[in-house]
Amino acid sequence: MFERILVPVDGSQGALKALKLAVEMQKTTDAELLILTVYRHHSLREKSMSMVRASDPSNMDDVLREHSREIAEHAKQYALEHESPRARAFVKAGQPARTIVKFAKDKEADLIVLGSRGLGDLEGYLLGSVSHKVTSLADCPVMVV
Incomplete structure (x- = not known):
């Protein structure tokens, strides 16, 4: 039925569900x-208003990338631990x-499963x-879960 299931995660409870x-x-x-x-x-x-404070504030993209990598790896570990x-x-x-959406298309995902609410930001509300x-x-x- 499904060959590839895409799960976008952001560390939120909705993403975990x-x-x-x-x-x-x-x-x-x-x-x-x-x-x-x-x-x-x-x-x-955004850097000037951020609640995330990096040790090197000039390199915020690297901090965000690393944080995202940790979230993705944690989710992968959860999947592996649950067979x-x-x-x-x-x-x-x-x-x-x-x-x-672009990633789903590029990887030929058959289904996207995502949380109804993520961590969000002001743009999400607007x-x-x-x-x-x-x-x-x-x-x-x-x-949508």
Whole structure:
């Protein structure tokens, strides 16, 4: 039924719920589990207002990339510990919804499973949630948990 299931994660409770469900689905379908974390480029303006304080503030993108990598690896470890051996983790930079949809298309994902609410930001409240955008842009089915 499904050959590749994409699970975008951001460290939120919603993403964890989606990951748990995707792992259970992967067990029954033997699909490959693609775990993706997306971080946004940190502009100079955002850098000045950020709650994340890096030891080297001039290199905030590196800090965000590393944090995203840790989230993706933690999710992959969860999948492996729960008998989902075909799990791979990826980190991408970009606008979350569009990056998720592009990644799904590039990797030929059959299904995207994501949380209804993530960590979000002000843009999410003004323009709509990532999950809403993904459901409207994706070519494959999207399951919102």
